[in-house]
Amino acid sequence: MSLKYAVLAALLEGEASGYELSKVFDVSLANFWASTPQQLYRELERLERDGLVESRVVRQERRPDKRMFMLTVKGREDLCAFAATPPRRPTAIRDELLIKIQAMDAADPEAVSALIEERAAWSRGKLARYQRVRDRLLAGRDEEEYLREADRVGPYLTLMGGIAFEEENLRWCERVRDVVRQRAPLG
Template identity: 50%
Template sequence: MALRHAVLAALLDGELSGYQLAKAFDVGVANFWYAQPQQLYAELNRLEQAGLVVGREVVQEGRPNKRLFQVTDTGLAELEEFAGASDKPAFVRDDLLVKVQAADHVDTTALIARLRERATFAQAKIDLFGKLLRNLRGDKSEADFLLHGERVGPYLTCLRGLAFEEGNRDWCERTVAVLTRRERSRR
């Protein structure tokens, strides 16, 4: 997936400035695509030059002017083509997994600390996704929202992010328990 498709998808909810897009990435899109704010601004410029988004200048008093962007019909067609294309399987590339792979040959004290940090980070993301899911569905039950909600795509990707982070947390906690038990049994 190219960053362009993630940006186009993020703009489906309406006009956003570059700053608002970066915030949208932090809250909702980051569970499946990470980008630095400067990457987003550069991508917005490329998308505008390609005719996939259109920007308009908004004059603000006492603050610099800002540009708001929205997806064009050509951008929607690009997303439609992207949605229909076949996907390659995703591959995990994670330094922590390399460290765990070497656990039998290294002192595990620092490794256990890193695993606990990762579990804490995952729990924070789980809490954030839970709040975001509640906000997205409002007063509807999840089943009702999934069937009748206005925009189900962001909800479904948030569910994936939630499951991913729950898996990370659970794996980190289990790995800490295993390494701790093994360390104690050697004493």
């Protein structure tokens, strides 16, 4: 998959500037599809050239003009076709920390513990951000009511995937910490 479909999916929410899209990526898509702002802007240019998005310039006083992007009919059709196609391959984990844990027997247990604590802190931070997004989406409704009545549920369901991922990261970190503590006297 390319960044193309992540951008098209983000534009289902409606018209957005490149800056706004980069914030969407930071909050809701970064857990499963990371992108730098430069990659995002290049992709928007490509998508516009291909007729999948169109833009308009919004004049602003005291700030530079900004371009607002929106899906075209062709872009929506392309995204719909993509969404109906099975993934080409299953998810693969590429995580530097897992390589370090694989080699932990050659490392100082305190260094391993520090790495795990750092990962746990990242996960707690992401969970807090995801919870704020969840609260904003629910806007006082319970989950069942939201899922029954919301215009779009895809963003919520992917957010729930991100929450589950980070919760599992925290469970794994706790297990690794327990093992490192138990093994420390053996070292």
